[in-house]
Amino acid sequence: MSNGAVLMYDYFANQWGDFSTPFTTISSTIYGGLQTLLDNAGNVYQESPGTYLDNTTPVVMSFTTGWICGSGLQDYQRAYWLFLLGYYYSPHKLTIGIAYDFDPTIVQTVVVTPDSSSSIEEEQINFQRQTCDAFQLTVTESYDPSVGPTAGQGLSLSSMRLVYGAKRGYPRTLPASRKWG
Numbered sequence: 686m687s688n689g690a691v692l693m694y695d696y697f698a699n700q701w702g703d704f705s706t707p708f709t710t711i712s713s714t715i716y717g718g719l720q721t722l723l724d725n726a727g728n729v730y731q732e733s734p735g736t737y738l739d740n741t742t743p744v745v746m747s748f749t750t751g752w753i754c755g756s757g758l759q760d761y762q763r764a765y766w767l768f769l770l771g772y773y774y775s776p777h778k779l780t781i782g783i784a785y786d787f788d789p790t791i792v793q794t795v796v797v798t799p800d801s802s803s804s805i806e807e808e809q810i811n812f813q814r815q816t817c818d819a820f821q822l823t824v825t826e827s828y829d830p831s832v833g834p835t836a837g838q839g840l841s842l843s844s845m846r847l848v849y850g851a852k853r854g855y856p857r858t859l860p861a862s863r864k865w866g
Contacts, residue, residue: 691722706730743828743836745777752787753847754819764820767810768846773799775837781810782823791823798829799840806840 691710712723720732782791793813828836
């Protein structure tokens, strides 16, 4: 692994992942129920529950979905809304980027500043372009220093619900250069 890269296996999600550290990690384990790392100089590092900063930088969530293609039928999809549900813990912002039709370029960006008056965070995102072959979502949490002196837990996202459907009729025909036989 390269300098600072740590490979991990998530037994809950049954998948591999990675994260980076500012030092060369030679060993990693769970000790006392906490993630524990050993660097090449013999220093031991252990996570601190309740702390949401790494070297004064907030630890934020970010993920990109795979391509969402309705029932798997190209050009037969209409995307209406995305609903996010989770718990609000401290001030943060969410940026939702939407890419369409297998082009990873984000063409719609929505920035959400959640309402801090409730512990339930529930947001609705409207798709500007509803007719598409497929779409991909990129969700990124960020800390907003204008709303508090230090970063906190932010949010815990527990579900994403999509409202989309298949269109009626036959699919579009492709240009002659894409037809064979």
